Amino acid sequence: MSSVPALLALDGPSGWDRVRGLLHSLEEQGAGSPFLNLAWQEGLARLESPPRRSWFLAGPDPADPAGALILAEGAERGRGPKALRTRDYNVMRMPPAWMLPGREEEFAEFLLERLPEAGRRSGCALVRLHKLDGRATAPLRAALERRGRPCRWRVFREGPRILLGADAAAWKAKRRRKTRYNLERSRRLLQEEHPGLRFRHFLEPEAAAQAWAKHRERILALFRSVWEERRRRNGDALDAARLGAFWSAVLEDHAHRGVLAWSLLEAEPGGPLLAAQTGVREGGVFWLVLMGFDAACSRFSPGRLLLWDSLDALAGAGIGTLELGGEGLHWKQAWAGDQEPSWSLEWALGGAAGRLWEWRERWRRRRAA
Numbered sequence: 001m002s003s004v005p006a007l008l009a010l011d012g013p014s015g016w017d018r019v020r021g022l023l024h025s026l027e028e029q030g031a032g033s034p035f036l037n038l039a040w041q042e043g044l045a046r047l048e049s050p051p052r053r054s055w056f057l058a059g060p061d062p063a064d065p066a067g068a069l070i071l072a073e074g075a076e077r078g079r080g081p082k083a084l085r086t087r088d089y090n091v092m093r094m095p096p097a098w099m100l101p102g103r104e105e106e107f108a109e110f111l112l113e114r115l116p117e118a119g120r121r122s123g124c125a126l127v128r129l130h131k132l133d134g135r136a137t138a139p140l141r142a143a144l145e146r147r148g149r150p151c152r153w154r155v156f157r158e159g160p161r162i163l164l165g166a167d168a169a170a171w172k173a174k175r176r177r178k179t180r181y182n183l184e185r186s187r188r189l190l191q192e193e194h195p196g197l198r199f200r201h202f203l204e205p206e207a208a209a210q211a212w213a214k215h216r217e218r219i220l221a222l223f224r225s226v227w228e229e230r231r232r233r234n235g236d237a238l239d240a241a242r243l244g245a246f247w248s249a250v251l252e253d254h255a256h257r258g259v260l261a262w263s264l265l266e267a268e269p270g271g272p273l274l275a276a277q278t279g280v281r282e283g284g285v286f287w288l289v290l291m292g293f294d295a296a297c298s299r300f301s302p303g304r305l306l307l308w309d310s311l312d313a314l315a316g317a318g319i320g321t322l323e324l325g326g327e328g329l330h331w332k333q334a335w336a337g338d339q340e341p342s343w344s345l346e347w348a349l350g351g352a353a354g355r356l357w358e359w360r361e362r363w364r365r366r367r368a369a
Helices: 012-028 038-047 104-122 138-146 168-173 177-193 205-234 240-257 295-300 302-316 329-335 351-368
Strands: 007-010 054-059 067-073 083-085 126-132 151-157 160-163 198-202 260-266 273-282 285-293 321-323 342-348
Touching: 007 012, 007 104, 012 038, 012 054, 012 067, 038 240, 054 104, 067 104, 083 104, 104 126, 104 138, 104 351, 126 151, 126 351, 138 151, 138 342, 160 329, 168 302, 177 295, 177 302, 198 205, 198 302, 205 240, 205 260, 205 273, 205 285, 205 295, 240 260, 240 273, 260 302, 273 302, 285 295, 285 302, 295 302, 342 351
Parallel strands: 083 126, 285 321
Antiparallel strands: 007 054, 054 067, 067 083, 126 342, 151 342, 160 321, 198 260, 260 273, 273 285
């Protein structure tokens, strides 16, 4: 780890290879999260077209770092200044950086010392961190406040979630009668067409990782068909092959970490997949990350049926909170009964554009006071 400088431009695969050992060491010591880890961030960098240059910071002592951070050079937004920003495609609330437990304040102070140099070398005037966990970001906000640095802290996006508690049946009973009727009817009709219909849930880490090796390819094939259809219909820029490579690496990483949990709906035992969902289990919380279903049976809503059935399995496994990802906000709000926001944090790095941003932010605050 001592060969990695405190500030490094990650130019191509060799740059990522230089920091791989350091980041793996931090992750083994409890830094990062299921959404802020090497597999996810490196995968996002490979998805970008055209690619954006990445910057890596680790310190205060790179030989024994308190944390690390990777930021990408952001494109100009309108007429605003260029920024260093997080890669946050399809992630949920995450910490702002890899920070070792108990050393968060030390690393926050280091970041504020060294980020201006990254700004000068990259030509960026701002830092923009999005989709943040508010509690995990507190040390960085406190460090900015101690230095008297204005920052912009605001809700980035609401995070719908289901608070199941210990009794999924009680939660289901509170849903609209029409919703319950439609789901029960869809299940009955689907079972008439597929008498061997089977729901399977793998929520315990060891069992989920072992079964994943067996079912991985068929689940990824189902997801790829969904992504291709979405690309054909909506003109999405990311093709199924690139997304498949990204998600395959991420899901393998989750299985290796022992946090992968997933469910599937089969037409019959060992038969065609009608729906699948994957996510991350952290204690009593399940983060739903990916969902997909066979378009040929979409009239039965197999994805909704799988999620509905999984609620009982989740509660039975001691999971009381389901964080909803994997679909659009309208869909998530229809399921959720609660929400917790993700946050955005922005501040200036210096230079003429950065000083102008700080002046405008102070002026905005005085007007709002």
